Amino acid sequence: MRTAFYISDGTGITSEVFGHALLSLFEAEFDHITIPFVETPEKAEQVKQRINDRYKTTGVRPLVFQTFVDEQLRAIINSSEGSCYDFLSAFVEPMQKELGVLAKPKTHRTHSIHEKTYDFRIDAVNYALANDDGSNLKDYAKADIILIGVSRSGKTPTSLYLALQYGIKAANYPFVEEDMDGFTLPPALRAHKAKLFGLTITAERLSQIREQRRPNSRYSSLRQCKLELSEVEAMYSKERIPFLNSTTLSIEEISAKIMAETGLKRQKY
Amino acid sequence: MRTAFYISDGTGITSEVFGHALLSLFEAEFDHITIPFVETPEKAEQVKQRINDRYKTTGVRPLVFQTFVDEQLRAIINSSEGSCYDFLSAFVEPMQKELGVLAKPKTHRTHSIHEKTYDFRIDAVNYALANDDGSNLKDYAKADIILIGVSRSGKTPTSLYLALQYGIKAANYPFVEEDMDGFTLPPALRAHKAKLFGLTITAERLSQIREQRRPNSRYSSLRQCKLELSEVEAMYSKERIPFLNSTTLSIEEISAKIMAETGLKRQKY
Numbered sequence: 001m002r003t004a005f006y007i008s009d010g011t012g013i014t015s016e017v018f019g020h021a022l023l024s025l026f027e028a029e030f031d032h033i034t035i036p037f038v039e040t041p042e043k044a045e046q047v048k049q050r051i052n053d054r055y056k057t058t059g060v061r062p063l064v065f066q067t068f069v070d071e072q073l074r075a076i077i078n079s080s081e082g083s084c085y086d087f088l089s090a091f092v093e094p095m096q097k098e099l100g101v102l103a104k105p106k107t108h109r110t111h112s113i114h115e116k117t118y119d120f121r122i123d124a125v126n127y128a129l130a131n132d133d134g135s136n137l138k139d140y141a142k143a144d145i146i147l148i149g150v151s152r153s154g155k156t157p158t159s160l161y162l163a164l165q166y167g168i169k170a171a172n173y174p175f176v177e178e179d180m181d182g183f184t185l186p187p188a189l190r191a192h193k194a195k196l197f198g199l200t201i202t203a204e205r206l207s208q209i210r211e212q213r214r215p216n217s218r219y220s221s222l223r224q225c226k227l228e229l230s231e232v233e234a235m236y237s238k239e240r241i242p243f244l245n246s247t248t249l250s251i252e253e254i255s256a257k258i259m260a261e262t263g264l265k266r267q268k269y
Numbered sequence: 270m271r272t273a274f275y276i277s278d279g280t281g282i283t284s285e286v287f288g289h290a291l292l293s294l295f296e297a298e299f300d301h302i303t304i305p306f307v308e309t310p311e312k313a314e315q316v317k318q319r320i321n322d323r324y325k326t327t328g329v330r331p332l333v334f335q336t337f338v339d340e341q342l343r344a345i346i347n348s349s350e351g352s353c354y355d356f357l358s359a360f361v362e363p364m365q366k367e368l369g370v371l372a373k374p375k376t377h378r379t380h381s382i383h384e385k386t387y388d389f390r391i392d393a394v395n396y397a398l399a400n401d402d403g404s405n406l407k408d409y410a411k412a413d414i415i416l417i418g419v420s421r422s423g424k425t426p427t428s429l430y431l432a433l434q435y436g437i438k439a440a441n442y443p444f445v446e447e448d449m450d451g452f453t454l455p456p457a458l459r460a461h462k463a464k465l466f467g468l469t470i471t472a473e474r475l476s477q478i479r480e481q482r483r484p485n486s487r488y489s490s491l492r493q494c495k496l497e498l499s500e501v502e503a504m505y506s507k508e509r510i511p512f513l514n515s516t517t518l519s520i521e522e523i524s525a526k527i528m529a530e531t532g533l534k535r536q537k538y
Contacts, residue, residue, distance in 0.1 A: 256280035
């Protein structure tokens with residue numbers, strides 16, 4: 001199997017995203033190796049040796065995705081026997097031309113602490129945790145968004161992703177069975193109606209997920225899941241609450257769709 | 270201010286990462302606009318119009334970072350008056366040559382659900398929540414890693430990031446004041462010593478963070494913070510538990526360093 005190296009003088013996150021996006025265009029399997037924080041020429045020489053060794057032992061040239069900001073380190077990696085893809089270099093020149101200024105590379109600017117944005121995210125994570133699963137109705141005034149839906153429809157992971165990725169304060173409120181009798185929007189939610197965003201899911205998938213949690217229970221039965229979902233979806237429509245079906249979507253896709261549909265502004269760049 | 274557009278037929282996450290990495294090389298401020306899920310020629314034409322309008326109203330050419338997989342959509346955006354940076358196209362050809370196969374572009378492959386990896390992440394998020402703040406000692410056998418440290422040293426956001434980004438099951442255990450008297454490693458932790466990873470932080474920063482939570486308390490006093498940290502750091506050294514100082518690091522950096530130092534393998538690509 002061919003090896004894909006992701007190498008950087010920072011976290012390696014950018015080179016991973018960059019490499020994965022490119023590899024996803026090809027139908028092949030790769031052996032992935034991330035090497036972050038390569039911050040000295042000595043370390044870079046070791047990595048170069050590792051790439052060359054890998055070439056020798058596997059017989060296929062490793063792919064190397066790198067996002068070094070430091071030119072000396074970048075040159076060491078590019079002198080390896082790997083097939084090197086260096087996207088910062090490729091685009092810096094046209095961008096300099098367009099912006100009319102020279103780049104001032106500085107290591108760690110991408111995923112390091114930014115004064116303005118750091119506290120937003122920690123705050124948002126703490127907010128999501130304190131307002132998970134309807135535990136803290138009185139804090140809804142501070143929410144950027146309140147995710148609603150039946151149990152196990154994806155609210156919690158989505159609220160945490162919105163916090164970490166976008167610095168968004170997302171509360172979440174689960175409808176429990178007791179809500180379902182003569183179902184109307186609970187008053188605590190009605191007071192913040194403009195912030196509500198619904199999640200739904202197919203009954204089959206919900207039953208499957210609940211089955212893992214409480215096997216052979218009424219809670220996980222297809223009948224119960226169908227009942228809860230039809231009540232909740234009818235309420236979304238009646239109250240004109242925007243919602244989406246999370247069944248075939250990843251947490252990233254759910255979050256990006258919510259950001260796009262609500263027009264929320266991310267607190268972090 | 271110049272506008273930077275991040276446009277994609279998927280979540281836009283890749284184009285954001287790609288664009289931010291490039292913009293971080295320049296000392297300038299930008300107005301950021303992300304437009305995800307541009308999946309039809311009609312939508313692409315609207316976006317093109319929006320780029321052209323922005324050029325007209327601001328007088329400076331917008332930067333456009335795009336990661337379209339669909340060729341027709343990509344061409345529409347590239348025909349706008351923005352300064353377009355299209356990193357997939359730039360690298361596909363050399364990669365095809367190296368791999369000896371043609372790319373088979375498929376939309377949504379990067380950030381969509383992968384059968385094998387999705388449950389890992391949801392499981393890992395649920396695990397992190399159930400094992401946050403020492404709440405569930407009996408589950409430590411299932412942990413990939415157990416983060417330890419004093420209250421507010423960064424354990425919870427890091428455990429959630431490890432779950433969402435890498436699919437890693439991270440428990441976390443906070444040392445409370447009562448632990449500090451004649452401080453030794455609690456038995457519940459000693460049983461899983463190989464999984465322990467310590468966090469620490471400077472007393473000044475810790476006091477600042479705690480002050481936001483409980484102003485003018487003994488908990489947030491510099492004296493108390495110094496005391497707790499010196500006890501905990503002495504224990505890390507005595508027990509040879511790997512640890513890092515989170516003071517100047519972002520959640521991404523802490524997580525990437527932990528992954529690199531422990532050799533943990535990500536469960537998600």
